[in-house]
Amino acid sequence: MSKVIEILEEKLVPVAAWIGRNKHINGIRRAFVLMMPLLMIGSIFLMISAFPLPAYQKFMLETFGANWKNIIDIPVSATFSLVAVYVAFLVAQQLANQFQLDSVAVGLLSLASFLILTPLSEIEGMGSVLSFNWLGSKGMFIAMVIGIVTANIFRFFVNKKILIKMPDGVPPEVIKSFEALIPGTVILALALLLRIAMMNTEYGTIHDFVYKVLAMPLRALGTSFFGSLLTVFSISILWSVGINSGSMVNGFVRPFWLENQVENINALKEGLPLPHVITEQFFDMIWMGGAGATLSLLLAIGLFAKSKHIKSVGAISAVPGIFNINEPILFGMPIILNPIMLIPFNIIPIVFVTTQYLAMTIGLVSRPLGVAFPWPTPAIISGFLTVGDMSGAIIQIVNLILGALIYLPFLRILDKASKYEEDAVEAFEKEAK
Numbered sequence: 001m002s003k004v005i006e007i008l009e010e011k012l013v014p015v016a017a018w019i020g021r022n023k024h025i026n027g028i029r030r031a032f033v034l035m036m037p038l039l040m041i042g043s044i045f046l047m048i049s050a051f052p053l054p055a056y057q058k059f060m061l062e063t064f065g066a067n068w069k070n071i072i073d074i075p076v077s078a079t080f081s082l083v084a085v086y087v088a089f090l091v092a093q094q095l096a097n098q099f100q101l102d103s104v105a106v107g108l109l110s111l112a113s114f115l116i117l118t119p120l121s122e123i124e125g126m127g128s129v130l131s132f133n134w135l136g137s138k139g140m141f142i143a144m145v146i147g148i149v150t151a152n153i154f155r156f157f158v159n160k161k162i163l164i165k166m167p168d169g170v171p172p173e174v175i176k177s178f179e180a181l182i183p184g185t186v187i188l189a190l191a192l193l194l195r196i197a198m199m200n201t202e203y204g205t206i207h208d209f210v211y212k213v214l215a216m217p218l219r220a221l222g223t224s225f226f227g228s229l230l231t232v233f234s235i236s237i238l239w240s241v242g243i244n245s246g247s248m249v250n251g252f253v254r255p256f257w258l259e260n261q262v263e264n265i266n267a268l269k270e271g272l273p274l275p276h277v278i279t280e281q282f283f284d285m286i287w288m289g290g291a292g293a294t295l296s297l298l299l300a301i302g303l304f305a306k307s308k309h310i311k312s313v314g315a316i317s318a319v320p321g322i323f324n325i326n327e328p329i330l331f332g333m334p335i336i337l338n339p340i341m342l343i344p345f346n347i348i349p350i351v352f353v354t355t356q357y358l359a360m361t362i363g364l365v366s367r368p369l370g371v372a373f374p375w376p377t378p379a380i381i382s383g384f385l386t387v388g389d390m391s392g393a394i395i396q397i398v399n400l401i402l403g404a405l406i407y408l409p410f411l412r413i414l415d416k417a418s419k420y421e422e423d424a425v426e427a428f429e430k431e432a433k
Contacts, residue, residue, distance in 0.1 A: 023098040024148055031090035031147075032254050036372065038086065039258075042079030043372040048072050050268050050369070051388065073269060080262045080370075081132065084139035087255075088114035091147030099155045105180040110150035113191035114143050117198075119205045134207045137262035140255050141215035142207050150187055157183035219256040223278040225357055227253070232286060232349035239291045239330070240342050254280060265370035274367040277360045281368045281386040285396055286352045288379035288403075290326030292345035293352060295379055296403025297329065300411050303404075307418035310411075323376040333414070344410050348403045355402070356395055365391040 049072040051057070060068055092110030096103035118134050134142075157163060163179045194206055203209040221227045234249045260276035267274050289295025298321045301314035310333070317329035335341040359365040366387035373385050379400065383392030 023095060027095035027098060027148070027151070028091055028144060028255075030094040031087060032258075034090055034094070035083070035086055038079050039083075039372045040374065042076050043370075045072055045075040046080075046265060046268075046369070047371055047385075049076065076265070076269070080265055081136045083137055083258065083262065084114070084135050084143040085111065087140050088143035088147055091144050092150045095148065095151035096154065099151060101151070101154055101158060102176050102180060105176065105184070106151050106154050109154065109180070109184050109187050110147045113150055113187055114139075114146045116188060116191040117142070117146070117195050117206050119207060137259035138211060139207055140259060141218075142210045144255065145210060146191075153187050153190070154180075154183045157186070215256075219259060222253040222256040223260055223276065225353075228278055228282075228353050228357065229350055231283070232353055233346065235291055236346045236349050240336065240346065257283075261368070261370040261372070264368060268369055274369070277357060277367055279368045279370060281371065281373070281382075282356070282360075284373070284375060284377070285356060285379075285383050285386055285392065286349055286399075287324060287375075288396060288400055289321040289329075290324045291330075291349075292326070292335065293348050293399070293403050294326040294329050294335070294345075295321050295324075296348065296400055297333075297335075297344075297407045297411065299400060300404040300407045304408060305411065305415050307415045308422055309418050310415050322378050324378075325376070338414075340410050340413055344403075344407045348406050351402065351406065352399045355399060359391075359395050365395045 049069050089107040089111045093103045093107030096106035115130065118130050118139065120130060133139075158179075162182055164181055166175045166178055198204060198206045198209065201209070203212070222231075231249060231253060238249070257278065257280040261279040261281070264274045264276050264279060287293060289298060294317075298314055298318055301310060302318070305311045305314060313329065313332040317326065317332060320326065320328055330336050333341060335345055356365065360367050366389055368386050369388045371385055371388075373382065377385065379396050380393045383394075383396035384390060386392045
């Protein structure tokens with residue numbers, strides 16, 4: 001096992017370091033992190049509108065009238081139904097920050113390019129308007145691509161100094177606006193030419209092409225059962241050598257999770273069956289206590305540990321662990337680079353994904369509503385919020401106990417060794433006296 005860890009350190013650490021330095025990946029990840037508070041606010045209004053309790057729905061109807069849901073759903077639409085618009089701006093803006101460019105100008109150019117490329121819909125009495133179908137999660141992938149391309153084109157012009165130069169004494173804001181004229185004109189012209197070119201293809205728009213050729217296959221893989229197993233294994237195996245991998249791995253698949261999340265929200269609003277099992281909240285239910293679901297380990301320690309060291313580590317780690325912060329247990333036990341504890345640490349998330357996915361697929365547990373909540377939300381509460389009923393809390397309790405049983409035999413090995421050392425030290429000290 002120690003040889004395996006050495007190989008992992010040798011192979012994975014350089015890859016993780018490269019990912020951590022990659023500005024494009026960081027730009028996408030930061031964009032989604034910035035957008036999360038907005039989605040959480042939208043989720044609050046969604047819960048107010050769609051909380052699945054008949055007595056609550058009856059009370060709201062009788063108190064606020066038949067139109068109350070339509071009013072509460074306005075903030076939901078303003079957040080979830082326009083995510084591609086926010087992504088188009090934020091990805092370019094975050095990349096521009098890393099390239100030390102005018103981030104607002106680059107973000108606005110990316111947003112304008114996205115809107116130029118967005119298909120139009122004919123609405124009676126209004127003529128041609130932007131299709132809202134592509135302003136939400138369905139257009140998110142192309143929004144990311146446009147953001148990346150826009151930032152890199154703007155960067156090319158700046159690096160080559162193909163800019164309008166203003167004389168000394170001109171205010172900095174004016175200088176920035178004129179410097180953006182040449183790259184901005186080229187970027188928007190290219191967007192228009194691309195739109196005209198795509199109109200002469202079988203797809204009609206770049207949105208439809210990217211969605212069908214790239215986004216749908218990647219989404220199908222990333223949100224499949226196999227993709228879910230690969231996701232949790234990637235996070236666990238990187239943590240095994242001390243790499244904080246959650247945000248790194250999630251940055252790749254979060255756009256596809258978000259699309260599933262939005263489609264579940266739309267189905268919920270329309271009273272239809274929820275179409276997807278895999279959303280980001282599905283994984284929030286898995287990471288009870290943090291990576292490796294170490295809340296299960298804390299449960300096992302509290303019930304069965306005899307070593308003073310391990311019991312003290314468990315006591316110190318308990319409160320942070322409840323809120324999904326597990327560095328104290330990871331490094332205090334330790335789990336990181338520990339050949340014994342890394343076995344259950346990597347196995348348990350795979351087991352949890354399997355039990356939870358099967359339970360949701362066959363209907364024993366409700367599917368995620370699409371409600372977003374902060375990652376420190378404690379287990380059982382997070383399960384209830386994710387699915388809107390007690391089945392989410394129950395599957396977390398079942399998994400929590402199952403994880404404790406898997407951790408237990410490995411914990412006993414360390415606990416026995418630690419207790420033996422403590423007893424030996426204690427006996428030595430008694431003899432010395």
